[in-house]
Amino acid sequence: xxxxxxxxxxxxxxxxxxQSRHIVVWCTPLYAILYLWAIGDIHFHSWLPELSVIWxxxxxxxxxxxxxxxxxxGIAIINFPIATYLFSPTNLVIALLLAVLVGLNLxxxxxxxxxxxxxxxxxxxALLVSIxxxxxxxxxxxxxxxxxxxxxxxxAVLAFFSVLVPIALVLLIGALMFNLSHEGLKHERSxxxxxxxxxxxxxxxx
Amino acid sequence: MSARHPSIGYSLAVLxxxxxxxxxxxxxxxxxxxxxLAYPVERLASAAISGGVPIDxxxxxxxPQFLSTEEADRYLSPDDVVFGVTVGDxxxxxxxxxxxxxxxxxxxxxxxxxxxTYCPLTGTALGFRRGKTSLGVSGDLVNSNLIMYDRATNxxxxxxxxxxxxxxxxxxSLQEFPLLWTTWQQWKxxxxxxxxxxxxxxxARNYFSDPYGGYAxxxxxxxxxxxxxxxxxxxxxxxxxxxxxxxxxxxxxxxFKKSALRQSLMAHHELNGMTFxxxxxxxxxxxxxxxxxxxxxxxxxxxxxxxxxxxxPADQLPLQALNAFEAMWFAWxxxxxxxxxxx
Numbered sequence: 446x447x448x449x450x451x452x453x454x455x456x457x458x459x460x461x462x463x464q465s466r467h468i469v470v471w472c473t474p475l476y477a478i479l480y481l482w483a484i485g486d487i488h489f490h491s492w493l494p495e496l497s498v499i500w501x502x503x504x505x506x507x508x509x510x511x512x513x514x515x516x517x518x519g520i521a522i523i524n525f526p527i528a529t530y531l532f533s534p535t536n537l538v539i540a541l542l543l544a545v546l547v548g549l550n551l552x553x554x555x556x557x558x559x560x561x562x563x564x565x566x567x568x569x570x571a572l573l574v575s576i577x578x579x580x581x582x583x584x585x586x587x588x589x590x591x592x593x594x595x596x597x598x599x600x601a602v603l604a605f606f607s608v609l610v611p612i613a614l615v616l617l618i619g620a621l622m623f624n625l626s627h628e629g630l631k632h633e634r635s636x637x638x639x640x641x642x643x644x645x646x647x648x649x650x651x
Numbered sequence: 652m653s654a655r656h657p658s659i660g661y662s663l664a665v666l667x668x669x670x671x672x673x674x675x676x677x678x679x680x681x682x683x684x685x686x687x688l689a690y691p692v693e694r695l696a697s698a699a700i701s702g703g704v705p706i707d708x709x710x711x712x713x714x715p716q717f718l719s720t721e722e723a724d725r726y727l728s729p730d731d732v733v734f735g736v737t738v739g740d741x742x743x744x745x746x747x748x749x750x751x752x753x754x755x756x757x758x759x760x761x762x763x764x765x766x767x768t769y770c771p772l773t774g775t776a777l778g779f780r781r782g783k784t785s786l787g788v789s790g791d792l793v794n795s796n797l798i799m800y801d802r803a804t805n806x807x808x809x810x811x812x813x814x815x816x817x818x819x820x821x822x823x824s825l826q827e828f829p830l831l832w833t834t835w836q837q838w839k840x841x842x843x844x845x846x847x848x849x850x851x852x853x854x855a856r857n858y859f860s861d862p863y864g865g866y867a868x869x870x871x872x873x874x875x876x877x878x879x880x881x882x883x884x885x886x887x888x889x890x891x892x893x894x895x896x897x898x899x900x901x902x903x904x905x906x907f908k909k910s911a912l913r914q915s916l917m918a919h920h921e922l923n924g925m926t927f928x929x930x931x932x933x934x935x936x937x938x939x940x941x942x943x944x945x946x947x948x949x950x951x952x953x954x955x956x957x958x959x960x961x962x963x964p965a966d967q968l969p970l971q972a973l974n975a976f977e978a979m980w981f982a983w984x985x986x987x988x989x990x991x992x993x994x
Contacts, residue, residue, distance in 0.1 A: 507855075
């Protein structure tokens with residue numbers, strides 16, 4: 446079976462597994478909101494303005510205008526009752542891409558941990574495989590962590606933040622490919638084992 | 652260019668350079684006498700570091716729009732910090748809650764092009780004349796202070812010094828004008844017909860949120876702790892974020908502790924044979940500093956200053972007014988390590 450076939454098989458496994466599917470469905474929007482809050486596009490507040498949208502004067506011109514590496518200008522201000530959203534389609538696409546990758550990685554890691562629980566000898570290996578996905582997700586949460594801990598950023602940390610998104614993308618894609626390959630290979634072996642059990646005795650040829 | 656006439660080419664090159672330089676200076680008016688510096692500009696340039704944003708990553712407001720006092724009241728609170736400018740009968744207020752996201756507003760008043768600049772990290776607000784060009788945020792910092800750039804020559808200007816530390820205009824100083832750090836309530840009481848910078852800036856920002864903290868009351872970065880970025884000098888005579896009002900002159904640099912002047916209302920400081928007189932202007936909660944070569948004395952009575960003959964409001968003492976500005980102590984001391992401090 447080719448590598449791509451392994452990945453498709455693994456993704457089918459995630460989609461068909463109820464718990465894994467729920468992790469992806471819930472994790473994706475939650476992580477996207479967390480990311481947008483961490484970069485300052487979403488502000489939560491206690492007052493209750495009316496729902497409103499205020500467009501900038503040149504939304505097309507601002508669409509790909511960078512404020513920093515992988516961080517783009519907003520084109521509209523959307524006021525919700527408990528939050529203000531500085532709507533940047535480009536930042537939203539990045540947030541959703543990261544969120545989907547995190548969700549898939551978590552779903553596959555959780556599936557492996559659950560399966561390792563049934564086979565105790567493999568539990569440690571399953572946790573190790575799940576770590577890259579979790580670490581990759583935390584790189585995007587680093588600004589949030591600094592805020593929660595009240596740590597003032599140094600120039601070196603701020604410079605590092607500017608490359609967090611591409612680092613996270615590389616780690617998440619790499620972890621996903623690794624996890625999908627393992628899941629796909631395991632799926633192939635389980636299918637081969639199933640076919641071997643189904644063949645009646647006496648059919649084996651030399 | 653013929654090898655037999657190298658001098659023609661050389662002359663043309665020199666003329667072109669002189670023409671370009673004169674055009675640049677016409678684009679950006681500079682002072683006749685440069686601002687006194689404690690370091691060579693090369694030292695300051697070598698100490699510049701990235702603040703974590705690229706050039707224009709913090710976009711200046713280049714086409715500002717303005718509101719009336721009544722319209723501004725809908726989005727400003729009485730204690731909101733504003734930076735006020737007056738030219739003749741015209742008054743404008745630039746709210747800190749807007750400038751914290753842009754740091755520079757390129758505007759015009761009285762028929763003259765100006766730049767209103769604010770650095771959140773050093774708590775400094777200064778006004779400069781900008782001629783035909785405009786100023787932008789370079790993204791770099793020195794002593795944790797904003798380094799501006801001009802769009803005519805791409806020279807880099809320290810905001811506190813108003814002096815170019817690199818580029819074609821290195822060593823030149825911008826012409827300043829007074830920019831008053833006060834509150835919305837106090838400013839509109841003094842200038843009821845003032846115009847106020849609008850939140851319609853062309854950019855999507857949450858102008859009800861300050862990424863660093865707050866000023867009413869002081870909180871977050873503005874209230875405590877040290878500078879976020881390294882500085883050339885540290886002085887522990889005051890807490891790093893203590894607000895001082897500073898002035899620099901040929902005689903040297905002096906900083907007056909603002910909280911002390913709120914109590915004493917007036918202070919004199921001798922420096923190299925010159926007397927500097929600082930008075931507290933309660934109408935705007937600011938400190939005004941004057942040159943007082945005659946060592947004139949004043950008493951404070953009923954909100955005005957009395958010299959035994961006449962009464963003077965704080966902004967009209969019969970002395971030469973200097974362009975003083977507020978700063979966090981750590982920043983003032985970093986730029987002027989030899990500064991006198993009047994507590």
